[in-house]
Amino acid sequence: MLKKLFTAILAVTLIFPVLTGSALAETALTGAGATFPHPLYSKWFRDYQAEDPTVSFSYEAQGSGEGIRKILAREVDFGASDKFLSDKELKDAPGTLLHIPTVMGAVAVTYYIPGVGTGIKLTPKALAGIYLGKITRWNDPLIARENRQLRLPANEIVVVHRSDASGTTSIFSDYLSSADTSWATTVGRGTAVSWPAGIGAKGSTAMVKKIREVPYSIGYVEIAYALENELDTAALKNKAGRFVKPTMLSTRAAAVQGMKGLKVKDEAEPDYRLSLVNQPGKDAYPIVGLTWLLVYRDQSDPVKGRKLVDFLTWQLKKAEKMTSTLHYTPLPDTWASRVEKTIMSIRVSQ
Incomplete structure (x- = not known):
């Protein structure tokens, strides 16, 4: 069953946009980036669209490099990356970019x-x-x-x-x-x-x-x-x-070892840019990484901004429970409240 699900998801092209939605969809959210979480994200987009048929998703799984490039150029509503941006990249961005951690994988x-x-x-x-x-x-x-x-x-x-x-x-x-x-x-x-x-x-x-x-x-x-x-x-x-x-x-x-390195400037602004490789511990696998959705704190389109916040909140509270079926590892429970505060810090213009 899982094999068929995974195969069906990956049958969708990774080069051209992946469209989910229906004739009822009024708001289209566009994204691009990592192939690492693509099987999971594809399922999330489809499941969320079933709950809110007024939104659709277009995601180009072309690699984290393209995800970073396109979000910095404001060509998409969200980027996806398994590499976090450097201080310089964040400083040079045309707005305040947030790293929203979603899941972990080996x-x-x-x-x-x-x-x-x-x-x-x-x-x-x-x-x-x-x-x-x-x-x-x-x-x-x-x-x-x-x-x-x-x-x-x-x-x-x-x-x-x-x-x-x-x-x-x-x-x-x-x-x-x-x-x-x-x-x-x-x-x-x-x-x-x-x-x-x-x-x-x-x-x-x-x-x-x-x-x-x-x-x-x-x-x-x-x-x-x-x-x-x-x-x-x-x-x-x-x-x-x-x-x-x-x-x-x-x-x-x-992850348990690596997350001890989470830096918190204050409760509203934790820095989720962590490396989880080569961690200590007898049971730790050495090549583990976080993956992030990259979104701007200030959203210029109020409708898209609200839909994006709604989706991010949904995936944090509900979708992470789906991760095990596709072999990803959800974020620790201790992160949930912090990540939710980060999502809620997104500002939507009126």
């Missing part, structure tokens, strides 16, 4: 090794070495040492990475920078980086396609894409020295 390291199947374990050094182009074969000693129970082939590793400006890449490269000094000093972090090795894929769906079709490949996608497409996922060595698979429990374990 970035799974996926692979296709014929005859091996599930069970691969990878250390930060091995994973960074693969993406740096220094570890080129699956039976390299750095990989084989942690996988003595598997007969790893001598075939060359086909490295797959995102070719577009991607929030998933931002989370992935943030982790590699945090966990491996050589990656931090030579490549760094961002929605787009200069990849030392590999072939590109534009969007999460294209990444899945590459991994499924290319033998001996390795890539990274949000866990929902991995699970629903039945991709093998690696267990990664976390900061506590344990190998952990990406699950809702290991995602939440990382």
